[in-house]
Amino acid sequence: MQSEKHNNPAHLSFAELKALLARIFERHGTSAEVAEVLADNCASAQRDGADSHGIFRMPGYVSTLASGWVDGKAVPEVRDAAPGFITADAKNGFAQPALAAARSLLIEKARTNGIALLAIHNSHHFAALWPDVEPFAREGLVALSFVNSMACVVPHGGTRALFGTNPIAFAAPREGADPLVFDLATSAIANGDVQIAAREGKMLPEGYGVDRDGQPTCDPKAILDGGALLPFGGYKGSALSMMVELLAAALTGGNFSFDFDWSGHPGAQTPWTGQLLIVIDPSKGAGNNFARRTETLVRQMQAAGQPRQPGDRRYRQRALAEKEGIPIAVAELARLHALAKAG
């Protein structure tokens, strides 16, 4: 859609796009509260140029809601399990409303104890992970998150898919600058990017996936059609993906990526798993000048010749979008308006 987008696109403000997306969510069966949270998340990804997690995801949300696989009206149940341990049952709803419901308690616990975690289970996560951690860094905290997804990654040395794309996200405050934030799939490529490549008819580099026979392939369609992804970085990425299964699912009580069966819900696309967030208050340590040290590290990375820091591209796109509006291809916008009316 890259070319379509830049061919005289419409420009929407963040508020306009968010309102449009919220109308779509509500129209297709979510509560107003859930619509607000998911629309904010999806509009943020679109604004920041994270195309594979922006409005590209809306048809998937809509078909999943229509399938009855996820409860768009679920009210998460937050439990204060221990001084540093919060659990949230998302009640077969989305993970983000569960995080929103637990967020202030999580921050309070992190500030009191120095470290705290939120273990979400019975949840669906279909979005980018960085929007879940960036806000903590804006409050001076360090945040880590792990979420497992659906069996689409072959463990290193194995022959069939077992792990999800299983991203790890990290956010740290920087003195006088936007936080340092990364969100990386432990697969060699994100599912959304495979879908985009398939839709655009592009081939992928080698080492990203296998076909339905477990043979290496560069064809995104072969990966999506019964094939699977590979972990990034060989056995190391595979070990990290395993860790994400344990932290996001076993620790939270959520499903592993291979645990759930959505075959009875045609159109379902949202993985029904779990999510872990760990939040640390750096002011409790000897490193009470944490944000300044982060800034020192960034300057050294720049001096070492690393041209771009994690998060930089998103912040540049965000600044541009705040100035000029969020560009949306006219045909894409028409599809969104149609979704807001259909249902």
Add this chain to the structure above:
Amino acid sequence: MQSEKHNNPAHLSFAELKALLARIFERHGTSAEVAEVLADNCASAQRDGADSHGIFRMPGYVSTLASGWVDGKAVPEVRDAAPGFITADAKNGFAQPALAAARSLLIEKARTNGIALLAIHNSHHFAALWPDVEPFAREGLVALSFVNSMACVVPHGGTRALFGTNPIAFAAPREGADPLVFDLATSAIANGDVQIAAREGKMLPEGYGVDRDGQPTCDPKAILDGGALLPFGGYKGSALSMMVELLAAALTGGNFSFDFDWSGHPGAQTPWTGQLLIVIDPSKGAGNNFARRTETLVRQMQAAGQPRQPGDRRYRQRALAEKEGIPIAVAELARLHALAKAG
């Protein structure tokens, strides 16, 4: 040394090897307490077949102690900073005695709060990281550790070394089996393995390092002689390495991998940085059958064709060593005995 080791090696019990190594440490200037902790660590690595972190490290420890760079008699200062946050000043000593001093408090805090961390700074870590996390998993806890080292890894896209090899270690309990434990350098290869390859005159695979001009090389000697390592997995491994700098150094108050200058201490080899440990009590969550879920995941990984799980090779070597003793080449053993007398 592989061939030498298998050419009629001597066989020592764990207790014998540990006692010999402790004598070396004390002889070269550590306290009895520090000798006990480091000897246990080093003998464990040798027993488990982790050659690059076993007795191979002893000359490095000895020359570092002789250089005055590290205080082998340091008494760590542990501070209860918050209900879930312990800091330890290793007082320019080794990191492992600081962990040993804080360990019972860390476990108590993890059990009370659900999660707790130990931030060690002013510390030297010259060993494998898995011995630091495995014991927590044996008590039913989940443990993560991060330690930065010395500038020897070029950030992705950069031209000079900035990060350390910066390992991440993870341990999780398994029902009815040894814990699942991994310890992975975020560099494409560990420094110790480069040193071993150089000593054995072997070339490395492509993508592991650069020479002093920043050009790719497969020659371990060129990497050690003013060159540098590359991160594993491209920009993703580089982002994780950056995270390790922030967690192990900025958060703890320790040095970044590029912060210290040991040029005034010829022979110094131990990085003077920091270390972070995060310990989680999984029984606090919905996942109170955590060890059983880990075992389920392991069985699925085996069924998916992954032949070996993280830690398996070490456990096999350990079982063999417990039966037959730890094999040490005769010449190597003679060198250890000489070190125990010299000083």
